[in-house]
Amino acid sequence: MAVSAFEFEKPIAELEELLGALRAPEKRAEAEAQGIDLDEAIATLEGQLRQAMRQVYGHLTPWEKTLMARHKDRPYSLDMIRLIFDDYMEISGDRLCANDEAIVAGFAHLAGMPLAVTGQQKGRDLKERQRRNFGSARAEGFRKALRVAQLAARFGKPVVSFVDTAGAAADLRAEQHGVSEAIARNLAAFSVLPVPTVAVVIGEGGSGGAIALGVADRVLMLEHAIYSVIAPEGCAAILWHDKAKAAEAADALRLTAQSALDLGLIDEVVCEPLGGAHRDPAAAAAAVREALERHLAEISAMDRQELLDRRYRRLRSFGVFGAVAPGGDASAEGE
Amino acid sequence: MAAGWFGRRSKAKAMESVPEGIATKCGGCGEIVFAKDLDRNMQVCLKCGHHHRLSARARLAITVDEESFVEFDLDLAPGDPLTFPDYLAKQSAAEARSGLRDAMVTGVATIDGLPVSIGVADFAFMGGSMGSVVGEKVARAMERGVEKRLPVVIFSASGGARMQEGLVALMQMAKTSAAVARLQAAGLPFISVLTDPTTGGVFASYASLGDLILSEPGAIVGFAGRRVGNQDLGTHLPANFQTSEFQLEHGMVDRIVPRKDMRPTLAYLLSFLSPEETHGR
Numbered sequence: 001m002a003v004s005a006f007e008f009e010k011p012i013a014e015l016e017e018l019l020g021a022l023r024a025p026e027k028r029a030e031a032e033a034q035g036i037d038l039d040e041a042i043a044t045l046e047g048q049l050r051q052a053m054r055q056v057y058g059h060l061t062p063w064e065k066t067l068m069a070r071h072k073d074r075p076y077s078l079d080m081i082r083l084i085f086d087d088y089m090e091i092s093g094d095r096l097c098a099n100d101e102a103i104v105a106g107f108a109h110l111a112g113m114p115l116a117v118t119g120q121q122k123g124r125d126l127k128e129r130q131r132r133n134f135g136s137a138r139a140e141g142f143r144k145a146l147r148v149a150q151l152a153a154r155f156g157k158p159v160v161s162f163v164d165t166a167g168a169a170a171d172l173r174a175e176q177h178g179v180s181e182a183i184a185r186n187l188a189a190f191s192v193l194p195v196p197t198v199a200v201v202i203g204e205g206g207s208g209g210a211i212a213l214g215v216a217d218r219v220l221m222l223e224h225a226i227y228s229v230i231a232p233e234g235c236a237a238i239l240w241h242d243k244a245k246a247a248e249a250a251d252a253l254r255l256t257a258q259s260a261l262d263l264g265l266i267d268e269v270v271c272e273p274l275g276g277a278h279r280d281p282a283a284a285a286a287a288v289r290e291a292l293e294r295h296l297a298e299i300s301a302m303d304r305q306e307l308l309d310r311r312y313r314r315l316r317s318f319g320v321f322g323a324v325a326p327g328g329d330a331s332a333e334g335e
Numbered sequence: 336m337a338a339g340w341f342g343r344r345s346k347a348k349a350m351e352s353v354p355e356g357i358a359t360k361c362g363g364c365g366e367i368v369f370a371k372d373l374d375r376n377m378q379v380c381l382k383c384g385h386h387h388r389l390s391a392r393a394r395l396a397i398t399v400d401e402e403s404f405v406e407f408d409l410d411l412a413p414g415d416p417l418t419f420p421d422y423l424a425k426q427s428a429a430e431a432r433s434g435l436r437d438a439m440v441t442g443v444a445t446i447d448g449l450p451v452s453i454g455v456a457d458f459a460f461m462g463g464s465m466g467s468v469v470g471e472k473v474a475r476a477m478e479r480g481v482e483k484r485l486p487v488v489i490f491s492a493s494g495g496a497r498m499q500e501g502l503v504a505l506m507q508m509a510k511t512s513a514a515v516a517r518l519q520a521a522g523l524p525f526i527s528v529l530t531d532p533t534t535g536g537v538f539a540s541y542a543s544l545g546d547l548i549l550s551e552p553g554a555i556v557g558f559a560g561r562r563v564g565n566q567d568l569g570t571h572l573p574a575n576f577q578t579s580e581f582q583l584e585h586g587m588v589d590r591i592v593p594r595k596d597m598r599p600t601l602a603y604l605l606s607f608l609s610p611e612e613t614h615g616r
């Protein structure tokens with residue numbers, strides 16, 4: 001797959017191809033022979049390319065963002081961990097039966113500050129993808145994440161989670177080992193974890209498997225990440241009995257970072273380098289790092305009880321209600 | 336995770352051939368059974384024991400002491416946070432079908448004289464799916480438990496998070512689970528009752544956090560819909576995959592309780608989980 005391979009990237013791919021051709025060494029001689037200023041031509045094209053990229057990537061549709069969030073070269077949790085933290089020591093296993101490699105967890109330092117880190121990890125090649133179940137965790141993975149988070153909390157260390165999953169595993173073993181209970185347990189336990197917590201949706205925030213690592217004092221999303229109750233394909237299948245209408249479903253679900261911010265469900269959208277995080281993972285990681293340091297400094301300064309109260313109030317504030325029917329049955333509530 | 340409420344269409348079709356209100360085709364044995372017989376037997380088939388779904392009102396009637404139920408939060412009505420296609424029309428249709436503003440009825444009541452904060456889901460309202468209203472009512476039921484020092488009992492029946500409310504619906508999983516955590520931290524018990532079906536975002540949030548988890552026999556209980564599971568796994572699934580019996584077998588449910596035993600079972604457990612001495616209750 002070329003860097004710009006999606007349909008909506010066509011104008012960019014064409015300019016990139018043109019630029020690539022002009023930069024070939026033999027073209028220079030050719031241009032000189034014809035009296036053409038190659039450097040000027042390249043500079044003009046580069047300007048056009050930047051212009052086209054700003055145009056395209058500044059106006060991605062929810063479905064195009066979905067494709068970006070799932071891009072195979074997008075930085076995954078371990079890339080972010082490597083690029084953001086000073087160091088990283090992985091910790092394994094749920095102490096019950098397995099080490100689910102769909103989730104990674106461990107200890108790290110952020111500019112010298114010790115913290116725990118967890119995240120879903122997709123695989124790069126087929127072998128790794130199978131080993132990590134494509135980043136779709138079973139109960140074992142969620143329990144490992146919680147174990148490491150609670151251990152960190154015992155020693156007052158903050159917890160950072162990277163969310164990047166199409167969803168939790170829904171196979172026989174997942175069901176046998178209680179994947180639902182594990183997700184629910186994480187939601188409850190992270191809501192009362194007595195240390196500062198930040199979650200960053202870096203790619204796909206797929207449903208219950210995503211929110212299982214997504215309860216935090218601050219929730220950030222990368223600019224082209226998505227967060228949704230259901231995959232657009234699944235939504236389209238239910239709504240229109242047609243998986244091909246995923247683009248329409250993505251619109252309806254409003255699954256972009258910008259929509260999540262508008263709905264008041266996240267705190268910040270972290271800008272990606274022009275063209276997406278996969279074009280410059282180091283720049284994307286630097287942006288996340290800056291945001292992490294800022295948010296952690298803010299919430300680390302808070303009183304512990306105030307932090308937990310704020311976290312609960314934040315969760316309690318989620319919900320949109322319709323108007324009360326006029327003259328309707330008022331609540332029997334006497335509280 | 337999100338609710339699609341599969342299967343209702345085919346059931347509705349099967350019932351069309353039978354005069355409405357007089358008899359119905361049993362979803363368990365396929366026999367035509369008289370509505371009167373079902374009514375007399377808590378909607379449990381006399382022939383095969385199949386537990387038919389109950390409305391929230393019918394469930395309350397067979398669960399709590401007569402005239403003990405006081406409903407709360409009646410004024411909560413669903414919004415349309417995403418302006419999702421056809422959602423408002425679906426809400427109206429669901430309200431007409433169920434007589435409810437949304438898929439959860441909550442309040443306080445007594446069971447065998449023991450006061451509880453109680454919630455009952457109604458599958459007839461958009462498949463019992465959890466959007467803002469269901470999430471809010473569950474959270475308030477938990478908070479009412481803390482305020483009034485009451486144990487909490489919730490009967491779930493839900494296809495999962497309500498797709499039409501998108502990420503707002505997904506967040507209800509976190510909201511309800513956080514409220515359970517506060518209830519339990521306050522030293523109060525939560526008994527979760529899983530009825531047919533309890534799947535997706537409801538099973539993966541508050542419904543799995545009961546100090547005790549009961550389920551009706553033969554209920555569909557699982558993470559993904561059974562249909563999704565079948566597609567993913569081919570045919571290598573146990574016959575009872577994603578049923579209450581499967582969940583019992585794997586340690587996720589404490590007891591399978593037939594409908595006629597639910598009320599005395601709840602009374603027994605509530606008296607056990609009460610902090611006070613309960614001799615001679």
Ligand SMILES: [Zn+2]
Pocket residue numbers: 361362363364365366380381382383384385
């Ligand atoms: Zn029957």
